[in-house]
Amino acid sequence: MGRQWRIAASVYRRYVGAQRFRRIDRTRRPHLERRQRGQQRVTAQAPLHAFDDGQALATALAARLAEGLRNAIDARGEATIAVSGGNTPKRLFDRLSHEVLDWSRVTVTLVDERWVPDTDERSNARLVESLLLRHNAADAQFVPLYAEAATPEAGIAQVRTRIGTMKLPFDVVVLGMGPDGHTASFFPGGDRLGEALDPTNTAEVLPMRAPNAGEPRITFTLSVLLKARSLYLHIEGADKRVLLEQAEQPDSSLPIASVLHRARQLEIYWCP
Numbered sequence: 001m002g003r004q005w006r007i008a009a010s011v012y013r014r015y016v017g018a019q020r021f022r023r024i025d026r027t028r029r030p031h032l033e034r035r036q037r038g039q040q041r042v043t044a045q046a047p048l049h050a051f052d053d054g055q056a057l058a059t060a061l062a063a064r065l066a067e068g069l070r071n072a073i074d075a076r077g078e079a080t081i082a083v084s085g086g087n088t089p090k091r092l093f094d095r096l097s098h099e100v101l102d103w104s105r106v107t108v109t110l111v112d113e114r115w116v117p118d119t120d121e122r123s124n125a126r127l128v129e130s131l132l133l134r135h136n137a138a139d140a141q142f143v144p145l146y147a148e149a150a151t152p153e154a155g156i157a158q159v160r161t162r163i164g165t166m167k168l169p170f171d172v173v174v175l176g177m178g179p180d181g182h183t184a185s186f187f188p189g190g191d192r193l194g195e196a197l198d199p200t201n202t203a204e205v206l207p208m209r210a211p212n213a214g215e216p217r218i219t220f221t222l223s224v225l226l227k228a229r230s231l232y233l234h235i236e237g238a239d240k241r242v243l244l245e246q247a248e249q250p251d252s253s254l255p256i257a258s259v260l261h262r263a264r265q266l267e268i269y270w271c272p
């Protein structure tokens with residue numbers, strides 16, 4: 001069987017598993033069910049929560065994130081969350097902004113940022129400010145990753161100072177995934193991709209430039225993101241599901257594969 005067929009068969013098996021998961025019990029782990037049925041796992045797979053549509057997904061994931069934030073506040077008096085930009089999280093941000101918790105104890109930041117001011121439509125800070133930091137979440141603190149400087153290299157010292165005010169590890173991290181398999185600003189062909197994914201790198205943030213990134217970026221490194229107390233990957237669409245299955249292959253060189261292969265506890269939220 002060719003590689004494409006193997007991937008398609010794997011997507012189908014996982015889809016069937018997800019349907020069972022959805023119907024039976026949202027806390028069950030389809031990959032474990034599959035293993036019990038004697039089918040071989042290609043690589044360790046994170047639990048995948050499948051939903052009928054983006055609204056259902058956003059409601060469930062927002063409740064889950066809010067629970068993580070409440071638990072952190074109960075345990076340590078404060079909570080930190082790093083979210084992704086792009087299109088996918090818009091509904092999630094809206095749902096999350098209505099969650100009831102002590103937002104004055106929550107610090108919100110981004111996993112990565114495009115190097116543009118928040119007056120620019122491409123700004124992830126602008127997205128968070130307009131969709132998440134309102135309603136109940138208006139009381140949260142926000143730590144932006146953009147500083148007024150011509151380049152990320154020129155502004156990174158300021159950003160590092162700001163990050164120093166946050167307590168790491170993050171309590172909650174929500175990643176997205178681009179159609180080229182990037183996550184955060186870990187782009188294929190990124191000029192500092194190796195450093196950003198290097199488990200021994202002690203830098204918390206790095207500049208990044210890549211052919212498909214649009215503008216220069218700044219990104220938290222993978223080591224920082226993987227240390228989060230809870231880590232979620234939020235993806236929507238059939239294409240991204242196929243890409244996810246490709247990334248789960250042990251020989252995948254897609255940047256998201258580094259997350260899938262190295263995360264100790266990751267949960268995937270998906271809808272068609």
Ligand SMILES: O=C(O)[C@H](O)[C@@H](O)[C@H](O)[C@H](O)COP(=O)(O)O
Pocket residue numbers: 084085086087088089111112113114124175176177178179182183184185
């Ligand atoms: O600034 C960014 O671009 C993001 O943080 C990025 O990592 C995002 O999560 C993916 O590109 C998915 O973006 P979409 O949801 O728009 O597909």
